Amino acid sequence: MTDPAPLGQPLLDYAVIAEPFPLYAATEGAPPTTLHIVVSNGGAESVYCREIIFSLPHGDLAQSLVDGDKDGDGSATGWTVEQIDPGVPGLDIALPEGDYEHFRATHQDEKAKVDRSGITITLNGLRISKEPGTARIEIRETATKDLGNWPTSVGYTTCALTKFPAPEVPVQIVNDFRAEKPEAASGGNVHLTWRGPTTLDYTVSYGSGAKAADGQKDTIRDLKWDGTITRDTTFYLTYDINQATHCLTTTVTVPDPQLTGLTVTGAATVKGKLTVEGDADVTGTVEATEDITTRKHFLDPKGTPLRGERQ
Template structure:
């Protein structure tokens, strides 16, 4: 009879034997000293029968994990080990069962009442039902009983599962929308269903003896996020609330949440940009989580944009926009647009305020206020106030106020050009390469390559604010010049043409309604090649003509007449 007491516990109990995929089991050998004296053991050997028969514990001894666990630390600093004994031969070849042996370099003292556990863990249980006999060989001594080997027999039961076991997904992690397959083993005399998270139960299919499977048979059952399934096994006639219940979880790589999710903030994986949720919306931060980050989008459709810099590859649609710099392909802002600089292909806004430069291909706004506006295509606005305007075509329903205007075509109700800082309101520069049509235009210098048409008066002032040239349609004359008028190609007026000196005295006029054509009270000097007088001409002073003089009507000259070329009298 052994000096120590031995017992065995199986996990699960009994061990499950089945064909196909084997069940996993563990056996614990409990060792204790029930005596009133100390027992010193030199070795404890556990023989394990291997194979696939009814009396075999497992078919593969190499996967068994042996472990020794004392109730209390061993006395005297002992540190025994528990492992495979290679001296016993290889199971199946030597014809002998394999063995695991516990031993130390010297005897191990076990005081009265002490205990330890010798475990054989996580082995595949052999597939046939039966009783497995484990042989324990004890080499120990104590009290008056000398050292001698003493054998002990322990029995472990293997039995086919009476309840479902090994409930598992074929793949524990799948892509969204990928089909899920659940597998398990169990007795064929039970009815199996799978309960979904909403409580709905789905029927299952039998693959073979003791083998079962479930797969979703409709798109609504395919999981969009991590889902836990419950296997329910019931006997015939068993109440709905009773049975065997097992659960398993399938994980989705990219989950979807139909009703949203809650989090204080969300951070990227490789790029550590962070989105923080606030009471008014979200805050975009850089990788540090402190500095403000950038937003890059193909299309942005928002009610209000307030940011340091906005870069939108596609169109931007917003109620209001407030940014330091806006770079986008197309911007549509229902309310005001406020920016440091703006660079867009097309701008449509109720009100645009740009502290720096506005660069666009097309712009249509109710009111434009900018430092400098450069529009490659047409600019249409209700009112425009800019330091410098450079555009292909400008259409302003209200008033245009700017320092410098350079456009191909200008259509406006009223145009004010302020020029350089510190100069008067009507002392800027306007350069037109096409056509200019305005209700009222006041400028210091104007160059028109095409045609200039004004529906109202046209005035030119000097730096002191004195009018030099004006057109007043309500008066009997059409053009009044108080200074010097230079015409490169030709000058045509539908009304009279008047010239005054610096004191305001009239000295030259053309009055088509009168019998004479031109009346000159001062000196008339023609630097051009020819002078042609069609009507009656009165000159109070001298006449100087560098080229030829053609008189088709009559000419009355009060002073000298100097003609550089020929004098011809027509009929």
């Protein structure tokens, strides 16, 4: 690494947005955060850029941004984005002292320019620190407007990101409770999913027409449930927030249901084949427009077989 030259002004503009947004100080079990860094040229002349280094303050302080195991990664269309250490061979930019996570974006083509089309650099898998406060991402660019005449000093700027105190989980953050398919054949599979934080305990409830898959628990945190179904079933997703229980529902229909009992108070019409595997008790008249065939006998109330008269 060469001796640091005085820092210059950047030729490009930078903006950072977090996903999810807004950015909250991390809580127990919080998922990783993604940062999108938008690089643009606000001037009238083309800017040639071959390298940009982003330094994210690391630690557990209010001014720290990340506090993970430095396991994030990055990407950008047409660029190589990698996490680096200050002593990496070939590094010709002096990095700040202290605890940082450094990401370097490089373009091998020195003729690649930034004009009307900008660059979006995405940093994934970042663990945000737990203390609310404002952190500053340090940015060092190697860029020029005169191709072939690269400056001896880098352009330097910072982008401030505020980590807000983590709020109580809002009820609306749990949503989109649904079945992968709204209809299933009797005995078919059901796959339920929903959106929400993985720090909550969710309970899936249902009637006797559904059954959990082997190994599937009904109280879970991983935002999915698998099972089977034999008849129309409404599934209930319940969870507790702020000492109150909340509920979402979704229904899966079955066109060929299996029923444990059925009472019909009105007329019942069967347009297809009717198979009765057990006894059939009829208290009214049985009428048929076609022949009635039996493999046994029709019996009178005394159990005597009936004989029809031949015409």
